[in-house]
Amino acid sequence: MESALATLRHGASDVITKPIRDELLMLSLERAEEKIAMSQQLKDHVESLERKLEDCTLELRQAQEELIKNRRLATIGESVAGLAHYVKNIMTGLRGGMYMVNTAMAKDKPHMLKDGWGMVQRNIENVSDLMRDVLRFSKERTPERSVCSPNEIVSKAVELFREKAKEHHVKLYMDLDPNLKEAYLDRDGIHNVLVNLISNAIDACIYDTDISKAWGVTVRTELVTSANLGETILFEVTDNGTGMTDEVKAKLFTKFFSTKAGRGTGIGLLGSQKIIHEHGGEISVQSKVGQGATFSVRLKRAMPKDNTGARHKPTKT
Ligand SMILES: Nc1ncnc2c1ncn2[C@@H]1O[C@H](COP(=O)(O)OP(=O)(O)OP(=O)(O)O)[C@@H](O)[C@H]1O
Ligand SMILES: [Mg+2]
Incomplete structure (x- = not known):
């Protein structure tokens, strides 16, 4: 009985006992044949299933790649359409300027010549601004950090708008934290963000129809220290x-929304x-219709290792 069980465990199809009877042996051999045929069938079946699974996986992978390609193409198409729309507007401006210049020359009107030429120049600047933004936007780049003064970046950015703000009766204010001396940032990137x-804050004042307001834009900085986040720099641009x-608000950070x-x-x-995210920071907004907006940018102060070590190491006396 023991050895019979052992043979079955090792794959024997049947066990017959001596003395061997022919009809029993025949029956047993037939069962063995059936079993062999069935296990071969099962093996074939499993192999064909495996092949099908491989084919399906391949098809799925190809479909997925196709989907990604189509999505990318759709995004590119969308971007190109947005860009084309904007370029068309610039072209209209350029044509308008050219028309004024031509008419001024034909009718000898120097005043009109000046206006027309101004229009042409503005639109040429628009094209170069557009190209700069698109290039900056399309490239994935890591911030080129250096030790710099965040307050100085703010002052330089604000300076650029003095004339425009004055022209549109918008007062510019700065409220800079004197404790915020140095940070490790991409100076150009942060300059561009500011x-x-x-520029948006001043535009929001220019587009405001409530003339009873004294329009103002304030740029504020603050060095925020917290136990869990360490030192963070806050840049805030507020307008009324x-x-x-x-x-x-929901569409603010989508492409070509204006x-x-x-x-x-x-x-x-x-x-x-994009620049803020490349710095590992955050940008958020708070705004109510008719009451202005505040854009807040939060960045880690992130001094380079050597500097931080030197600065924060407690000095032993
Ligand atoms: N301070 C703000 N107050 C009110 N609306 C704002 C403010 N900042 C942005 N917006 C809204 O968000 C939109 C998108 O701003 P965004 O700076 O991306 O584009 P834009 O200023 O229209 O064009 P550009 O690409 O030339 O900056 C603006 O058109 C405006 O409607
Ligand atoms: Mg803008």
């Missing part, structure tokens, strides 16, 4: 212009967000 935010509806009817590309905030 330029975008201040048009403010935003929830619908506008309410400035051809005067904006609608990639200023998206590009700014």
Whole structure:
């Protein structure tokens, strides 16, 4: 009985006992044949299933790659369409300027010549601004950090808008934290972010129809120290212009979203967000219609290792 069980465990199809009877042996051999045929069938079946599974996986992978390619193409298509729309607006501006220049020359009107030429120049600047933004936006780049003064970056950015703000009766204010001396940032990147935010804030005042307001834009900095996050730099740009509806707020950081009817590309905030994210920081907004807006940028102060060590190591006396 023991050895019979052992043979079955090792794959024997049957066990017959002596003395061997022919009909029993025949029956047993037939069962063995059946069993061999069945296990071969099962093996074939499993192999064919495996092949099908491989084919399906391959098809699925190809479909997935196709989907990714199509999505990328759709995004490129969308971007090109947005860009084409903006370029068309610039072309209209250029044509208008050229028409004025031509008419001024034909009719000898120097005043008109000056206006027309100004229009041409503005639109040429728009093209180069657009190209700069698109290039900056399309490249994945790591911030080129150096030790710099965040307050100085703010002062330089604000300076660029003195004339424009004055022309539109918008007061510019700075509220800079004297404790914020140095940080490890991409100076150009942060400069661009601030330029975008201040430009938007001034625009929000220019577009505001409530003339009873004394329009103002304030740029504030603060060195925030917290137990869990360490030292963080806060840049805040606040205006008391048009403010935003929830619908506008939801679309702020999407490509080519602009309410400035051809005067904006609608990639200023998206590009700014990209720079902030490359720094590992955050940008957020608070706004109410008619009451203005505050854009807040939070970045780690992130001094380089050597500097931080030297600065924060407790000195033994
Ligand atoms: N401070 C603000 N107050 C009110 N609306 C704002 C403010 N900042 C941005 N917005 C809204 O967000 C939109 C998108 O801003 P974004 O800077 O991305 O593009 P834009 O200023 O229209 O064009 P550009 O690409 O030239 O900057 C603006 O058109 C405007 O509607
Ligand atoms: Mg803008």
